[in-house]
Amino acid sequence: MGVVRARVPITADLVELRYAYGPHLLPDPGPVSDMWRYRDLLPIGEGTVRYPLPAGGTPLLALPGLRGVFPHLWVKDETRSPSCSNKDRATALACELALREGKTAITAASTGNVAVSLAVGAAAAGLQAYIFVSPAVDPGKLRLMLQAGATVFTVEEGYAAAFELSRRAAAAFGWYDRNTGVNPITLEAKKTVAFEIWEQLDRAIPEVMVIPVGDGTTLSAIAKGFRELRACGAGTRLPRLIGVQAAGCRPLMRAWLGETAGEIGTTIADGIFVTVPSNAETALRDVVESGGAFVSVPDEAILQAMSDLARRGGILAEPAAAAAYAGLLQARSQKLIDVEETVVIEITGSALKTPRYLEGRAGRVLPIHADLAQVAERLAAAGLRSR
Numbered sequence: 001m002g003v004v005r006a007r008v009p010i011t012a013d014l015v016e017l018r019y020a021y022g023p024h025l026l027p028d029p030g031p032v033s034d035m036w037r038y039r040d041l042l043p044i045g046e047g048t049v050r051y052p053l054p055a056g057g058t059p060l061l062a063l064p065g066l067r068g069v070f071p072h073l074w075v076k077d078e079t080r081s082p083s084c085s086n087k088d089r090a091t092a093l094a095c096e097l098a099l100r101e102g103k104t105a106i107t108a109a110s111t112g113n114v115a116v117s118l119a120v121g122a123a124a125a126g127l128q129a130y131i132f133v134s135p136a137v138d139p140g141k142l143r144l145m146l147q148a149g150a151t152v153f154t155v156e157e158g159y160a161a162a163f164e165l166s167r168r169a170a171a172a173f174g175w176y177d178r179n180t181g182v183n184p185i186t187l188e189a190k191k192t193v194a195f196e197i198w199e200q201l202d203r204a205i206p207e208v209m210v211i212p213v214g215d216g217t218t219l220s221a222i223a224k225g226f227r228e229l230r231a232c233g234a235g236t237r238l239p240r241l242i243g244v245q246a247a248g249c250r251p252l253m254r255a256w257l258g259e260t261a262g263e264i265g266t267t268i269a270d271g272i273f274v275t276v277p278s279n280a281e282t283a284l285r286d287v288v289e290s291g292g293a294f295v296s297v298p299d300e301a302i303l304q305a306m307s308d309l310a311r312r313g314g315i316l317a318e319p320a321a322a323a324a325y326a327g328l329l330q331a332r333s334q335k336l337i338d339v340e341e342t343v344v345i346e347i348t349g350s351a352l353k354t355p356r357y358l359e360g361r362a363g364r365v366l367p368i369h370a371d372l373a374q375v376a377e378r379l380a381a382a383g384l385r386s387r
Contacts (some may be wrong), residue, residue, distance in 0.1 A: 014186050016224070017043055019327025021231035027294040032199050033057050035089055035192040042093065042188055051101050052102030053082045053124045055092035056192050060200035060344070065312030066325075069332065070086060072342040074206070076197060082124075083144075084350035085321075086190065086218060087117035090178065093189040094118075098176035105130060107170050108178040109155075109163040111214065112141040112270050113320075113349050118178060119150035130175060132162035138270055141353055160276050173178060180217045181278025187221040197344055198234060205235045206217040207341040210331065211292070212348055213243040213252055214272035216283025222346070224284035239344075240337060242294035243283065245318075246299070249273045251383055253294035268299050268357055271320025273348055293336050297326040306351060306358070307330075314357075316351040324348070 007335060019025065025040040035042075035056030036049050061075045078086035091114075108118050109132040122129035128148040133142070137154070145152050155162035163179060170177035180186045183241050205226065211219045219241060226238045245253050248265030249272065264275050277283065287294060297305075302319050305326035309315040317325070324345040331337045351358055366382065368374040379386045 006362070016183045017184050017188060019156055019228070020072050021228065022270075023233045026229075026232050026234060027199075027205070030198075032196050033198075035092070035189065036197050037276070041232075042192075042196070043185065044096060044100075047100075049096055051092050051096040051121070053088070053092065053121060055081070055189075056089055056196065058196070061313075061315075063313040063315070066308070070328070070337075070339055070343050072340065073328075074197075074201070074342070074344045075313065075315060076193060076200065076344055077345045078193070078346060078348050078355045079316065079321070079350035079352075083113070083120045084352060085113040085117055086193065086346065086348040087113045088121065089189040089192060090114075090180070090186040091117040091121035093185045094176065094178040094183070095127060097185060098127060098178075099125060101176065103174070103176040104128060105173070106176040106178055107131065108180070109133065109159065109166040110137075111159055111273060112138050114178075114354075115150070115152070115182060116141050116144045116217050116353065119145040119148035122150070123148045127176075130169065132166040132169075134159045134162060138354060138363060140355065142265075142344060144353065151301040159274065163278065168266065170263075179278075181215050186217055187224055190218055190221030191225030191228065194229065195221045198226075198229055201342070203234065204240050204342075205229070205237060206344045208242060208292075208337050208343040209316070210242045210244060210324050210328045210345040212269070212272050212320050212327070212346070213245050213277075213283065214320070215277045216243070216252060216272035216279035218346070218348065219243050220279055220286050223290065232269050238290055241287050241290040242327060242331050243287055243293060243294045244272075244323045244330075245296045246302070246323060247296045248297040248299065249275060250294070251275055251297050252280060252283055254292045255280065257289065267302075267319075269302055269319040269323050270354075271318065272323060273320075291332075293331070293334075295327050295330045295334065295336070297323055297330050301326040301330070303357065309347070311363075315347055317347050318349040318351045318354045319357055321350075341347055364385040365387075
C-alpha cells in the first residue's frame with residue numbers, strides 16, 4: 001500500500017495525510033465498484049475491510065435533459081449510497097477505523113446528513129452512535145437517526161456548540177470522533193469522489209467541479225483527491241472549483257470577497273447552513289489555488305433547481321444538494337464557466353429525507369373514473385399526447 005509519509009497541519013485542528021505518491025498507487029483500469037478500490041490511497045493498511053455497507057461507487061450520469069446549456073455536463077449522484085448522501089463515505093472509513101481500534105462507540109455533531117449516515121453506519125457495524133445536533137434539525141432526519149438506534153443530544157446553543165461538545169465527549173468517554181473538519185479521515189474518504197470521477201471520465205480530469213459548501217470539507221476533500229491524482233501521474237492540471245453557498249448563509253463567500261462578516265439569515269438548505277465553517281481556511285485556499293470562485297443562491301433558486309433536477313434529470317435532490325445545480329446556473333450568468341467546458345456537479349443528498357420541500361411543480365393530477373375514454377379526454381384537455 002502507499003505509506004503515509006507525513007501528517008501536515010493545515011488548520012488548527014486538521015492534518016493532511018500524505019502518501020508515497022506514484023502510479024503504483026492507482027488501481028488498474030476496471031469498473032468503479034466502491035471506494036475501497038483506492039485503499040492504497042486510504043489510511044487503513046492491510047487486512048479485510050469489516051465495514052458491511054456499500055461505500056462509494058456512485059454513478060456519474062450524463063443526463064440529456066440537463067445538457068441544454070452545458071453539453072458536457074455530468075452529475076455525480078451521491079444519493080445512491082446507503083443513507084442517500086455523500087456522508088456515507090466518511091462514515092464507512094470512520095467506522096472501519098473505529099472497529100480496528102477496538103472502539104465500541106462513535107460520535108459526531110451534524111446539521112442532519114452526517115447524523116443520519118452515522119446512525120445507519122454505526123448500527124450496521126455494531127457500534128453505538130452518539131450524535132449531537134441543533135434543536136432546529138430537520139424532523140424527518142431526526143426520525144431516521146432514532147429509527148437506526150442512535151442516542152441523540154439536542155444542544156440548545158446550536159450547531160457550533162454541539163460540535164465542540166461532541167469533541168469534548170469523545171475525548172472524555174473514549175468514543176471515536178468522526179467530526180467533520182477535525183478528523184482527517186473525513187477528507188480521505190470524501191476525496192475518493194475525485195478518483196471515481198477521473199475513472200468514470202475515462203481517466204480524464206474535468207475542467208470544472210461545482211460543489212455545495214457548508215463546513216467546506218467536501219470541497220477540500222475533492223481538491224485533495226485531484227491533487228493526489230496529479231501527484232500519482234494521472235494528469236497535469238486540476239479542475240476549477242466553484243463553491244456554492246446559500247444566500248442566507250454565506251460566510252465563506254464573504255471571506256472570499258473580503259467582506260466583513262454580515263448578518264446570518266435563514267435557508268431551507270440545512271446541509272450547508274453552517275455559520276462558522278470548521279474547514280474555512282482550507283476551503284478558501286483550495287478555491288483560490290484552483291482559480292475557482294464562490295457563488296451564492298437564494299432559496300427560490302434552490303427550489304427551482306430541485307424541480308429541474310427531478311423533472312429533467314430524474315434526480316431527487318434535497319435543498320443543499322440542489323444548490324449545486326442552482327450554483328451552476330449562477331456561475332454561468334456570472335461568466336465563471338464556459339458552456340463548452342466539461343463540468344461535474346455533485347449531488348450530495350436525497351430529497352427523500354426532506355419531503356416537505358417537494359412542491360410537485362412539474363407533474364399534474366388528473367382525476368378520472370376507470371374509463372379509457374376519460375384518459376384520452378383528460379390527456380387532450382391537458383395538451384398531452386396519448387401516443
